[in-house]
């Protein structure tokens with residue numbers, strides 16, 4: 001199963017781990033950006049070169065140009081994939097984006113080791129992703145608290161009611177993401193957002209992640225009660241995100 005492979009690779013990579021030097025970048029609050037979005041829903045626009053489910057999404061591009069186009073499109077925050085093996089991302093890419101774009105950036109990776117939390121801070125991330133399906137609930141809570149101490153926000157990602165309950169048995173995250181993609185089968189359905197919506201605590205910012213491709217999807221997850229969306233592939237494939245995003249939010 002691909003998720004097990006990704007985690008196994010990550011564990012292997014951690015054997016050669018070297019903590020990077022601190023990068024000089026300005027921090028922005030990921031949480032505040034989503035709490036007071038530019039539009040009716042917060043938009044986290046993702047810089048995503050490739051993925052296990054789709055292969056190469058965009059060949060040979062400037063991450064900086066993409067990130068700037070997202071900013072000009074009115075995105076509230078950016079997501080930058082840093083996993084190299086499966087997503088063709090990198091930590092350097094995140095730092096480069098942070099140096100030139102005035103938006104909060106979440107590091108999108110598979111955090112399985114607490115050293116990656118400090119690494120995220122050092123490369124300039126404002127937030128990290130914590131995936132419930134790859135962490136024991138107590139470890140997830142501990143990583144969440146460690147990230148907070150370092151001033152990093154966390155997007156806690158769940159898929160399915162059981163995962164959500166396991167997280168909520170421990171704590172109520174400030175930002176809760178429902179991944180519409182089942183990371184074990186790659187099946188994507190916005191029904192996931194609808195199914196879990198009523199179980200999301202009112203105090204959490206509710207992010208609908210993955211599989212959002214058109215205005216109808218934005219309208220649907222909005223009706224479900226999502227506060228924000230995380231969009232990768234559709235914006236990476238868009239001719240011009242500066243046109244696409246406003247079209248998605250036109251009334």
Ligand SMILES: O=C(O)c1ccccc1NCC(=O)[C@H](O)[C@H](O)COP(=O)(O)O
Pocket residue numbers: 046048051052053054179183186209210211212230231232233234
């Ligand atoms: O996108 C994948 O194929 C994938 C496979 C295994 C683990 C994670 C994966 N994606 C990470 C993400 O969370 C998405 O990049 C993000 O939600 C955006 O999704 P999309 O808009 O569908 O590109």
